[in-house]
Amino acid sequence: MTAIPDRLLLGPGPCNVSAPVREAMAAPLLGHLDPDFLAIVEHVKASLRTLFGTSNAVTFPVSGTGSAGMEACLVNVIEPGDSVLVVVQGVFGLRLANLAERYGATVHRLEIPWGTALDAAALAAAAKQARPRLICAVNGETSTGVYQRFDGFAEVAREHNALLLADCVTSLAGMPVAIDDWGVDLVYSGTQKCLACPPGLAPVSFSQRALDRVAARRNPVPSFYLDVGEVMKYLDGSSGARAYHHTAPISMIYALDAALAEIEAEGLSARYARHAAAAQALIAGLGTLGLEPLVAEADRLHPLTTVKLPPGIDEAAIRSALLTQHGIEIGAGLGPLAGQVWRIGLMGGNACQHSVDTLIAALRPLL
Amino acid sequence: MTAIPDRLLLGPGPCNVSAPVREAMAAPLLGHLDPDFLAIVEHVKASLRTLFGTSNAVTFPVSGTGSAGMEACLVNVIEPGDSVLVVVQGVFGLRLANLAERYGATVHRLEIPWGTALDAAALAAAAKQARPRLICAVNGETSTGVYQRFDGFAEVAREHNALLLADCVTSLAGMPVAIDDWGVDLVYSGTQKCLACPPGLAPVSFSQRALDRVAARRNPVPSFYLDVGEVMKYLDGSSGARAYHHTAPISMIYALDAALAEIEAEGLSARYARHAAAAQALIAGLGTLGLEPLVAEADRLHPLTTVKLPPGIDEAAIRSALLTQHGIEIGAGLGPLAGQVWRIGLMGGNACQHSVDTLIAALRPLL
Numbered sequence: 001m002t003a004i005p006d007r008l009l010l011g012p013g014p015c016n017v018s019a020p021v022r023e024a025m026a027a028p029l030l031g032h033l034d035p036d037f038l039a040i041v042e043h044v045k046a047s048l049r050t051l052f053g054t055s056n057a058v059t060f061p062v063s064g065t066g067s068a069g070m071e072a073c074l075v076n077v078i079e080p081g082d083s084v085l086v087v088v089q090g091v092f093g094l095r096l097a098n099l100a101e102r103y104g105a106t107v108h109r110l111e112i113p114w115g116t117a118l119d120a121a122a123l124a125a126a127a128k129q130a131r132p133r134l135i136c137a138v139n140g141e142t143s144t145g146v147y148q149r150f151d152g153f154a155e156v157a158r159e160h161n162a163l164l165l166a167d168c169v170t171s172l173a174g175m176p177v178a179i180d181d182w183g184v185d186l187v188y189s190g191t192q193k194c195l196a197c198p199p200g201l202a203p204v205s206f207s208q209r210a211l212d213r214v215a216a217r218r219n220p221v222p223s224f225y226l227d228v229g230e231v232m233k234y235l236d237g238s239s240g241a242r243a244y245h246h247t248a249p250i251s252m253i254y255a256l257d258a259a260l261a262e263i264e265a266e267g268l269s270a271r272y273a274r275h276a277a278a279a280q281a282l283i284a285g286l287g288t289l290g291l292e293p294l295v296a297e298a299d300r301l302h303p304l305t306t307v308k309l310p311p312g313i314d315e316a317a318i319r320s321a322l323l324t325q326h327g328i329e330i331g332a333g334l335g336p337l338a339g340q341v342w343r344i345g346l347m348g349g350n351a352c353q354h355s356v357d358t359l360i361a362a363l364r365p366l367l
Numbered sequence: 368m369t370a371i372p373d374r375l376l377l378g379p380g381p382c383n384v385s386a387p388v389r390e391a392m393a394a395p396l397l398g399h400l401d402p403d404f405l406a407i408v409e410h411v412k413a414s415l416r417t418l419f420g421t422s423n424a425v426t427f428p429v430s431g432t433g434s435a436g437m438e439a440c441l442v443n444v445i446e447p448g449d450s451v452l453v454v455v456q457g458v459f460g461l462r463l464a465n466l467a468e469r470y471g472a473t474v475h476r477l478e479i480p481w482g483t484a485l486d487a488a489a490l491a492a493a494a495k496q497a498r499p500r501l502i503c504a505v506n507g508e509t510s511t512g513v514y515q516r517f518d519g520f521a522e523v524a525r526e527h528n529a530l531l532l533a534d535c536v537t538s539l540a541g542m543p544v545a546i547d548d549w550g551v552d553l554v555y556s557g558t559q560k561c562l563a564c565p566p567g568l569a570p571v572s573f574s575q576r577a578l579d580r581v582a583a584r585r586n587p588v589p590s591f592y593l594d595v596g597e598v599m600k601y602l603d604g605s606s607g608a609r610a611y612h613h614t615a616p617i618s619m620i621y622a623l624d625a626a627l628a629e630i631e632a633e634g635l636s637a638r639y640a641r642h643a644a645a646a647q648a649l650i651a652g653l654g655t656l657g658l659e660p661l662v663a664e665a666d667r668l669h670p671l672t673t674v675k676l677p678p679g680i681d682e683a684a685i686r687s688a689l690l691t692q693h694g695i696e697i698g699a700g701l702g703p704l705a706g707q708v709w710r711i712g713l714m715g716g717n718a719c720q721h722s723v724d725t726l727i728a729a730l731r732p733l734l
Binding site: 004005006007009011013014015016017019022023025026027028029030031032034036063064065066067068070071075095098099101102103104190192198199200220221222223224225244245246247248249250251252254255323329334 | 371372373374376378380381382383384386389390392393394395396397398399401403430431432433434435437438442462465466468469470471557559565566567587588589590591592611612613614615616617618619621622690696701
């Protein structure tokens, strides 16, 4: 086994994971149909409902990373020719649009400047044109550091009998997520962000409206692995009968169970407040270096801050020096923000003053 | 964290995993673009080439379980209307056919009795009718315990300019797999069988012929997560530039790296011989209980033995007693073999006389 160096992971994820969560994966394996394992799965499902703020029965971790969660939500509800309206304000909006097109949807992109958020009036105007069956927006845009509020979005969706989808990859467990209150029908996240668990699972939730859409499909879901009806034959224990669908990633489920226990012990509002305080401390610290955040205060995604770079610096060389000299990882800008910003994640246990102080101290002589 | 009981996992997988492999997952996280992590990925890719018996550049672990590997192979090469010939001799042949239909293929099922193997002449006759662009067969049929030889299959495929796909989920690292010698273009496996690693990754390999087929597609691959061209932008380091595609499951890759190191230390031929000897010991032990194997000796899949059940026993009650009284898991029959057979896996470190003795001793008073 290769030796693993110690890193402070302040990029867009994964973040550092506590020793108890990592060590949970070292536990002996159980079979995927073992009653003791299924008890853990049920506990994980219940905890995820609390995190998402939902009573949706169909709430579970997809056996893949966050992008598999995105795919699981889209592949089950889109049929060829469907009109899909996607708010594009960063990489993950682009990805949603790309995926919807792969499934044969007619995609309408509502593009807004990267680093900004949308209001419901603009969404309503776009929906009037697109007449969508599905509206997709990113609650926590990891590429820009924007926390997109969903106020009024569900009303727009309902007016067109459209489903509403939210990408909560970087918001879940770091900022308020309340999908039932928001009227969201489809949501996905990833374990390696504010859940402070290794990457490998994608928590998702489907509302009854979403399940009704799946049930009314004219064509089979063009995936077996992600077909929610097939997955639930294994994951839904309410009938007492469970059938093999795929072999669940046992050790990853152990880790998620342990990570969820840590979140429960802290409490969600304390956790949100900690992420907010850490982001504020980071922005203050960056200010002492003369660096400013990209995103307006009201729209900031606390777990992931984008900071504007001064012209003329070799940003890649500085990131490389941070990694090799200080063991600190931060993220590069993506797409039109490449070379314009850094992405600094303060997620899970890393959302603390100590991470901020360590980073600022390391950055100061490099700038 | 829930307490995990100790089990002897003698079902169809997962099997027990050694402490070093499990503890590899407890190592600190690295970022998915960290040079130290990418060095591990390159090592894993090279080791998988040796296991598969291939020089294919595109050989990597899909970030999902074995079924995601099946899906990754099919989704990249099938287009709507393609003729696909599937050898159906168990659950996984059925699943291949199901998936191919989801992608719009015209599927021809070559059905043979569960528990038997096919010869190339029968495949040639079926291919003459189906004129396939893709031929799929299962090398290690986990539902029946058959090791399907591929002799002559590539010649049939070449005659029709078809690709040849092999499911090596339960054969890889337990019995000979040599995809370049066999002329196989697409192959997938899972980590939780003879690789003796937790479930969560699906090693796959694509030949140049398969990649040429992908490049010639008329339509985009109907998946982003599994699109081999997109995945390789991240996983192919040969150009020096790597782009984010998805966040690799870091800790699972650590485990696979450690599992591959154990396989390398043992040597493949010693490992195959050990699995063969364990299967032989199991069949001898079952014989002392009056139980006989389902599959003819020449076609047996050593890592997974199906054993015929005497009429009139409550097989579910016996499996349950094995689990609750002895901590031993074995597998039920699937499909037409439900209630007819048990499936007993001797995979990875469990392929030894001690597993056999423990199981037979526990079974004897229950029968």
